[in-house]
Amino acid sequence: MSNEVDRHDRVSLTNRYVELAGRPVIPVSGEMHFSRVPRAEWDERLRLMRSGGVTVVATYLIWIHHEPERGRPSFDGNLDVAAFVRCAAAAGLDVVLRVGPWCHGEVRNGGFPDWVQQAPVAHRTDDPGYLTLVEPWFSALGEQLAPLCGTGSNVIAIQLDNELYDQPGHLATLKALARAKGLIAPIYTATAWGGAELPHGDVLPLYGGYGDGFWVDADHDWDTTFREHFFFSHTWDDPGIGADLRDHPGIGRRGETPRLPSASFPAATCELGGGMATAYHRRPLPSGADIAAVAHNKIGNGSGWQGYYMYAGGTNPRPGLQESHATGYPNDLPEFDYDFHAPLGAAGVVTASHAALRRQHAFLAAFGDRLALMPSTLPERLPANVDDAETLRWALRSDGASGWVFVTWQQPHRSLESVPDVQFAVTLDAGTTVFPRTPIDVPVGTIAHWPLHLALGGVHLNWVTASPLTVLDSEHPTLVLVAEAGVPVELATAAAVTGSVGTVSHPEAGVVSVEVGVLQVLELQQDEGRLTLLLVPASIADTVWVLDGGGNRRLLLSRDAVFEDADGKVCARTVRAPSVQEYLPARGEFVDLEVGVVASDADEDPARMGRTLPALLSEPTHGTPPPSSYGERLGRASAPTRDHVARHGTSWTIELPTDRQGRRYLEIEWVGDVARLEADGVVVADRFWDGTSWTIGLDALGIADAAALTLRIVPLHPEADVHLPAAAAARRRATSGPLLALESVHLVEAPLWRES
The missing domain is CATH 2.102.20.10 (Beta-galactosidase, domain 2)
Known part of the structure; x- marks a missing residue:
């Protein structure tokens, strides 16, 4: 790969490190699923990733998002993967395409459309019947992406399937099929955890590392597979990732064995936990320091590629697409929410882990050419x-x-x-x-x-x-x-x-x-x-930013999240004018940057600043008391259904002003079990409570300014079999009876500010 076959103008591999334009580097890849993020916000989110030191964006091609009906694949709007690749290039990011066909990603059927999942074939094998289903999908991807692949492309890697443990020949078949359809990159990859058998020399083995996870039982202790990542080690396998799904139909099961990096390839990762998803029965909450600790250990262990899952969260594009008990999974995930507690949340707002990680990434950008050789x-x-x-x-x-x-x-x-x-x-x-x-x-x-x-x-x-x-x-x-x-x-x-x-x-x-x-x-x-x-x-330290998207490395101090636009100008999306200082080496001091508000929407007035104001709430309407259980599967508690939420939820209507002063967010401080937001009677967002506030990007969800909003919160029964983070669990223990509170709802309107 990359040397004799599928050569690239910039990217190549050695057995110890990645080379970029002939120079050793340690790439930093971060996952963002374009089909879970509105197209209008791709550019800003990609640039925020870039300002965090990410150099490569990885994304799943989630088949069920694109082709729910056989023979009618869609790449329109938020599904336009070619536009996403071009947008990433404009933001200075290379791309890893994780083409599946099976991806998992906490998606129903692991990403298979229902008509694929229900087909009488041996899924994820070389069964001709299965390949007959995959070939048109890869053809459709080739039509979209082949013109964007090639020697000078920003598509530098393609992942084949995901968490496939015992079908190395099938991975080789998928690679040949992808290449035949024009899906060509200098590097092909496959996940190697769980002792996976991979086709030798055909794929770069990729590893992961999560400090906590939702995929163990509610009463399970902090598992050894999580704890090991807080120690330095030269064993790269994490047998815990995906272990709960290896009994799921279509997923092979095999004994896990420790796996060291291949002698032919550098140690590389694609799923260091940038956060963690929330399941109903178990709701992990890794801190920014925990996330940074795992990532830092991998660098010390000899990592030649830092890859995060997720780096930017999102929202499922339609109802019923999530992993759930109803579709045979052991876990119930939120119907819409895929925030993942990532460095960049589902609403596009930077979280605490962004600062801790971007310092590591700035170090890799400055010293990776030396470190890669060590x-x-x-x-x-x-x-x-x-x-x-x-x-x-x-x-x-x-x-x-x-x-x-x-x-x-x-x-x-x-x-x-x-x-x-x-x-x-x-x-x-x-x-x-x-x-x-x-x-x-x-x-x-x-x-x-x-x-x-x-x-x-x-x-x-x-x-x-x-x-x-x-x-x-x-x-x-x-x-x-x-x-x-x-x-x-x-x-x-x-x-x-x-x-x-x-x-x-x-x-x-x-x-x-x-x-x-x-x-x-x-x-x-x-x-x-x-x-x-x-x-x-x-x-x-958390206010330090190192930006280099404009071609010159710049050191800034800012408490607000900043990024560089296409002209290399510093931007921030905040309520008030951000205070940004830049260090000038020639003068040996920091100086203030002049910034001004940008009218990013036609109805915004550039002379006005944003605002934060309490939302007007109606008196609550209470439902019936919640039960202690809504059912279970494989010993894990099931989430309340929509009918349960309507029956047991307490509801408020939210009234917002119709004038606008920037991109709109709701910030909700709440306590309970499950919350859902409805716009004009349609559920558009949901959340499982874990003690954190809930930020909802109203514009990201396409909610009209005049929409009638209803918030429903189901109280948490004291005997519900769910695992909560320590602070939330303490609040639960301190409360007798069902736990419910709506402490505040604020509307935040944040315009875009730009360096003058």
């Missing part, structure tokens, strides 16, 4: 097992001359304590480096990558206890580092170091200690070499 090494002293909460978790990636120490001391569910008296002794070709100068305590929540023998601008840094973020170039390079909360910042170098008086000290020769309560700029000079260090305190 294999991973684990220390001699490793944690004894997944219950070990005392042994520090760390790993080394090094080429022998230089390297990076990765430290992750973060996990959910099981509390950790600070690790005292930590000092590393790392042996490379030139000898052993011991750092920091004196042992330190590593606080809970530390996620760090510290450099060893890093050379930049003719200056040599022996080590630094702060994490490099990016490099800015002017007359001489500026290395941007982010301090870790509670970790003293020290650096060792033979260079002369100058900085603000009182913030820089020299406790011993060649070692510099820095106070990083505020932004600090240091100047280093070593012979003719010069290097500027910009140290960012941990307190403002």
Whole structure:
């Protein structure tokens, strides 16, 4: 692949890393399902992904979305995959097409249209009857996408089927069929978890890693398959992913065995948990730090490709398309909601994990060409097992001359304590480096990558206890580092170091200690070499953005989500004018950016700002008390049906102003079991309660300004067999009787702002 067959102008593979234009890179791919997102919002969401350091967007081609009736495939509107590929290219993103035909994705029939699911064939095999069904679908995809594939295309990979464990010959058949229809890319992939048997040399094996999941029982403990991802390891298989579906018709079942990366290909992932979907019986809620910890560990483990599922959430395009008990699955998923608690939620709003991940991605963009060449090494002293909460978790990636120490001391569910008296002794070709100068305590929540023998601008840094973020170039390079909360910042170098008086000290020769309560700029000079260090305190780390979509790498500070438009101008969608500052290396300081509101809709007035105001609510209409159970399948609780919601739900009508001052969202603070929003009597959105607020993109759902809105909330019975996150579970325990509250509903109207 990519070298002798299906060569590409930019992308190729070695057995250790991916090359982009002949340069080693570590790509970052994020999943966004175009058919779950309105076409009018594709561009902005893709650009927000790009501002998070994502370089590749992955997407399923969900067959049931396109061809519910045999012989009538549709690629119109939100289903226009060719337009999506072109939109991604305009946003500076390459594309991975996950063409199936079976995808899962928490979709009914795993994405098969009903007429395919019901066909009397051996699904997902080389049964001629099954291939007769698949061939026209691939032909239809080829008609749409073949003109966009090829040597210069931004389509750089195609995934065949998904979670297929025991049909390597069928994967090879699908690859041949795809290529025959013009679906050509330099890289073909297949998921490798669960000990999957793959056609040797035909596909790049891809792995995953979720720190929690909905697919275990409600009373199940934090499963070992989740817990292992908070440790550094060289075993890439995750046998837990999809394990609950291996008894589902059409899915083979086999024993899981640990699987190491192929000797022929780099270690690569496509499903690091960017969040987690919510099932009725189990509602995981990974924090931004948990998501970042798993991703960080994979980099330390030697990842050559960081791939997230999901990176941008969405909404199912029609009723009844979700995985559910009614269609034979062990889990009931929301009918519409596919927010996934992703870095970019279903409404298009950035969440906490975006900040934590984008710092890692900026690091990969700046140093991936070095890191890709460095294999991973684990220390001699490793944690004894997944219950070990005392042994520090760390790993080394090094080429022998230089390297990076990765430290992750973060996990959910099981509390950790600070690790005292930590000092590393790392042996490379030139000898052993011991750092920091004196042992330190590593606080809970530390996620760090510290450099060893890093050379930049003719200056040599022996080590630094702060994490490099990016490099800015002017007359001489500026290395941007982010301090870790509670970790003293020290650096060792033979260079002369100058900085603000009182913030820089020299406790011993060649070692510099820095106070990083505020932004600090240091100047280093070593012979003719010069290097500027910009140290960012941990307190403002989540406000840092590194943007490079406009062709020049830019460092910004903004509490609001920002992205670059087609002209490279900084944009933000906020109620009020965003406060955005840009660092100018030549001046050594941050300066304010001038921004102005953009009229993105015909009825918006550019002179007006957005607003947030309480929605007008009617008095509630109460239903009958909820039962403790709505049924079950395979021991897992079933979600209430629409009839149940109508019978047991408490309802409010919501009145909104008819004038408009920006893109519209509802922000709902609520407590209960299940909520549904109706527009003019039609259900358009739903949510299972997990203690978080619910943000609904009214424009994303195509809801008219004058629509009559009704919110229905079903109370949560105290004996309902559902697993809740800790805070939600505590509130449930503190309440006697069914749990129900509507605490607030706000309308948020946010126009688009653009750099002047």
